[in-house]
Amino acid sequence: MKDMIQRANDHARAQLEQCNHTYTPKLHVSVPVGWLNDPNGFCFFQGRYHLYGQHNPYDSVWDRMHWCHWISTDLLHWTWQGVTLAPDQDYDTVGCFSGTALVEGDRLLIAYTGVHNDEKGEERQVQCLASSSDGFHFTKADHNPIIDASLLPEGASPRDFRDPKLQRVPGGYRLLAANQRKGKGCILAFESATGETWRYQGEYVSDCGSMMECPDQFELDGKSVLIACVMGMEAEGIDPAQNTAPVMAFVGREQSGSLSIEASTVLDYGMDFYAPQTTQTPGGRRVLMAWMFNFSEVSPTHWLGHGWTGEMVMPRELSVRNGKLFQQPVRELEACRGTGIHFSGKTPLWQAQIAQCADVTLRLDGMEGNNVTIRCHESEDEAFLIDYNGQRGELALDRSTCGYPLAAPGRGAGRSRVTTPVAPAEGTLTLRILTDRSSVEVFVNDGEKVLSALCFPKKQGIGWTVTCSREIHMTIDAYALDEGA
Numbered sequence: 001m002k003d004m005i006q007r008a009n010d011h012a013r014a015q016l017e018q019c020n021h022t023y024t025p026k027l028h029v030s031v032p033v034g035w036l037n038d039p040n041g042f043c044f045f046q047g048r049y050h051l052y053g054q055h056n057p058y059d060s061v062w063d064r065m066h067w068c069h070w071i072s073t074d075l076l077h078w079t080w081q082g083v084t085l086a087p088d089q090d091y092d093t094v095g096c097f098s099g100t101a102l103v104e105g106d107r108l109l110i111a112y113t114g115v116h117n118d119e120k121g122e123e124r125q126v127q128c129l130a131s132s133s134d135g136f137h138f139t140k141a142d143h144n145p146i147i148d149a150s151l152l153p154e155g156a157s158p159r160d161f162r163d164p165k166l167q168r169v170p171g172g173y174r175l176l177a178a179n180q181r182k183g184k185g186c187i188l189a190f191e192s193a194t195g196e197t198w199r200y201q202g203e204y205v206s207d208c209g210s211m212m213e214c215p216d217q218f219e220l221d222g223k224s225v226l227i228a229c230v231m232g233m234e235a236e237g238i239d240p241a242q243n244t245a246p247v248m249a250f251v252g253r254e255q256s257g258s259l260s261i262e263a264s265t266v267l268d269y270g271m272d273f274y275a276p277q278t279t280q281t282p283g284g285r286r287v288l289m290a291w292m293f294n295f296s297e298v299s300p301t302h303w304l305g306h307g308w309t310g311e312m313v314m315p316r317e318l319s320v321r322n323g324k325l326f327q328q329p330v331r332e333l334e335a336c337r338g339t340g341i342h343f344s345g346k347t348p349l350w351q352a353q354i355a356q357c358a359d360v361t362l363r364l365d366g367m368e369g370n371n372v373t374i375r376c377h378e379s380e381d382e383a384f385l386i387d388y389n390g391q392r393g394e395l396a397l398d399r400s401t402c403g404y405p406l407a408a409p410g411r412g413a414g415r416s417r418v419t420t421p422v423a424p425a426e427g428t429l430t431l432r433i434l435t436d437r438s439s440v441e442v443f444v445n446d447g448e449k450v451l452s453a454l455c456f457p458k459k460q461g462i463g464w465t466v467t468c469s470r471e472i473h474m475t476i477d478a479y480a481l482d483e484g485a
């Protein structure tokens with residue numbers, strides 16, 4: 001009998017020819033076939049980056065999770081490796097859910113959530129380990145599951161118990177996992193000397209929304225940072241009618257095994273951003289990868305029959321400045337810049353044809369009270385709008401005039417506009433906008449805020465137009481990315 005990994009890869013290979021890659025991004029990680037959600041196991045191992053992901057190889061919708069795999073040397077060009085972990089054990093028959101990687105010399109350890117149904121048919125989520133000597137082939141641990149319901153504290157959920165973050169700590173290992181305790185979201189900490197026998201340590205974070213998902217934790221610029229998706233939480237600058245699970249970075253200090261939170265930041269104010277996780281580059285930079293989608297949407301690549309759904313955001317470098325988290329596209333992107341167009345002057349209008357995949361920085365001076373509309377992915381009758389309303393101090397992404405909606409046919413337009421407060425810094429608004437074949441990402445004021453959205457333009461327009469309610473001083477640096485590739 002073929003093993004489940006081979007079966008999945010054979011199936012995917014056979015499907016590949018029928019897939020349509022019109023919307024496949026040039027510089028963002030995506031799946032060539034099937035479904036993709038969360039990034040998993042993001043790490044630098046044996047001289048290159050490895051990224052794994054939540055994947056259904058059999059259809060372009062979420063189902064029975066496998067892990068897929070890519071490799072890269074620059075975080076931008078990724079080579080697809082197919083399926084690397086399959087739900088083939090009693091404790092993970094329902095799926096291999098999200099998890100993280102830990103590099104230990106020439107051994108790569110991954111922790112993931114095994115999902116199965118118990119004797120009563122109730123879903124159970126348990127934490128599991130697998131190891132690899134090359135990053136391509138994994139062996140699941142004999143002592144799996146390493147943590148099951150028997151280790152949970154009173155009131156914690158055996159069903160909503162997932163997304164382990166595995167860490168090396170003095171004296172052994174720590175594992176942080178998301179849970180729901182007495183109806184409140186929390187992150188539980190477990191510890192082990194060898195990785196085999198584990199014990200519950202305590203709540204790392206408690207009483208946070210109704211359920212948390214995908215914790216990541218690291219030290220950055222002298223602070224402890226916890227990243228997590230928080231269901232049922234209201235966050236400043238996020239419309240709860242539009243987004244019920246903001247993705248947060250909590251910045252603070254660790255005290256007696258838990259995080260004392262000093263500040264929190266919403267990681268993305270756009271429509272499509274979830275389940276981020278980070279790794280450290282060999283040079284010590286902290287880089288974040290995330291899923292660019294939202295479970296409330298249906299991708300046109302699915303219902304148009306393109307055979308694939310799912311891509312990641314542009315990887316971002318993180319820094320903490322004055323206690324606040326900032327994000328910027330990885331600096332490797334600058335090496336992908338091709339032809340540039342530069343403009344500096346006073347005008348109410350700027351227009352150019354660039355490329356589908358572009359990197360455009362606009363510095364707009366004298367913005368107080370002024371309105372600006374930036375149109376990208378523009379053709380005769382389509383454009384994605386980035387709108388700044390100076391009276392209200394609000395920035396909006398609007399994809400209502402940009403191709404196919406992210407909703408099933410006949411189910412309306414889906415979410416097509418989001419707004420968030422944005423304040424120009426001393427009258428100047430700086431926006432760095434990245435476009436790819438099916439996305440727009442906007443980095444505001446040097447990465448103070450980020451907004452990401454998918455879009456599926458019908459015409460693949462390459463036009464850009466900037467219009468302002470008045471003449472203002474604009475400085476624009478626009479580049480086509482990865483030309484000829």
Ligand code: FRU
Pocket residue numbers: 037038054065097098113162163213214274275
């Ligand atoms: C987040 C998530 C995780 C889970 C995975 C399942 O998007 O719900 O909590 O492990 O997706 O695919």
